[in-house]
Amino acid sequence: MDLWWLFWLFLIISSLQPVLRQNMLESARLKALRALERKRKSRVITLIHRQETMGFLGFPLVRYIDIDDSEAVLRAIKMTDDDVPIDLILHTPGGLVVAAEQIAYALKKHPAKVTVFVPHYAMSGGTLIALAADEVVMDENAVLGPVDPQIGQQPAASILKVLERKPIAEVDDETIILADVAEKAIRQVKRVVKTLLEGRLPGDKVEEIATRLATGEFTHDYPITVDEARELGLTVSTEMPAEVYEIMALYPQTAQRRPSVEYIPSPRTKEGEPPRFRNGSSRT
Template identity: 30%
Template sequence: MKAEERGCFIERLEQLRDSKVLVYFSFTPLDDSILVPLYKQLKEIGHTRKIDLLLHSYGGALDTPYKVVRLIREFCEEFAVIVPFAAKSAASMLVLGADEVVMGPLSELGPIDPLTKHPIYKDILVPVQAVWHCLDYLQRSMINSSDPEITSLIVTPLLNKLDPWLIGDYEKTIKATRQYAEMLLSRYMLKDDPERVQTVTQALTEGYFSHGYPIGLYEARELGFKVTEAQGELWEVVWELYLGYEELFKEKEE
């Protein structure tokens, strides 16, 4: 799909949604490098009533989603996120800062439990929750053991490998994730349903054992999100845009 075709689909999406459409489509981690080009684009658009962000991302830096939401909202009265396929992890955090999320049959959000670099294998990202599940497992092993002394001999060397500084840093990361989620939900996505904020925050940060768990349209509604189901021409346009950008990225790789 050529750039002109993508432009035509974006124009049609703006007509269908009565909005200005921004696109963030990436297979690399979301980070602060998005902020300057985003600001330039917003300056070109100027203040407008409604902005839709067409979003495809598997997540990234913890602090970036809050910055993106704050920046976009400086330029609009209403903000919605359109998810053709995947908005996972930190990208799901962006959805918490929207007034509405537009989803179709293949759309997925995900848990927002944070990932962090492995302390030894720097290229590997591990869920921070894995540390707490490890500690919980070791504790249960000692409590339920028929021979606590032998279990202690096995478990103690493992515990000694856990750096207290790292554990403290992981705890701080989890608390920061909860703080951002609560702020965004209470101000935006769940502003009309504040009693759900704590429950939804806990569900998104602790309630799913798989970081890749797919939260689809109907489950997002059950969480209390304001979900618009993309159907008919709206979904066709959204999906064609997804395919167009996916094709663009494949061409760049080649």
């Protein structure tokens, strides 16, 4: 075998390696999902958005909740019997309101228990989806976010402030139109939140939560911690199954030339040794 054939063999192996790696990763994900489903006797769905890279050019692509996501989640719910609980693992910065609403309403209608797991964050539309669950399970350091609508690049609530603080004669027509759209958007999102929470909380508490989350009381990227979520009146647990973290590890961030966070990926004790199980055996 001459150098020319070695060169072509190297190219073939190099081109197949990413495909094989991806197939192995997908197989590991399915195995982990099946294991969690067997343990909880539920349908497990993941809605996980990571920053991805576009093809060979390497441009970063940030993922959001979109119509494709809502179609896939709705199909999964349709394929689930009414007496089977649904567990949704949610990790997202938000996305299209219409897609998030579709997912939330479908979860709300499911007769069996719906649990949303938030291992890191579920902002904006992600929070809207979480509000549809019977129970929200968050990591103790995870966060939710406000669901106030955005008009273009501007918060709807801030657009309305312009009309409050300036005489109408000094406001241009485009801003007046945007303010009209902003008012409708806030009213619509607030109604969605109330619909999702009705029947699980007292009416006055539902009104309070809808007002605080949808009307611009916070900035759109404000992190709502576990304690704050509970203060709002949401049913939040921190009993996160270990399997959820294992599944999250199978959705790695796009590889970079130099990682921004590095650590030795093993449990750490004060003595520097692997923690031991109750029967005395060590974990490796």
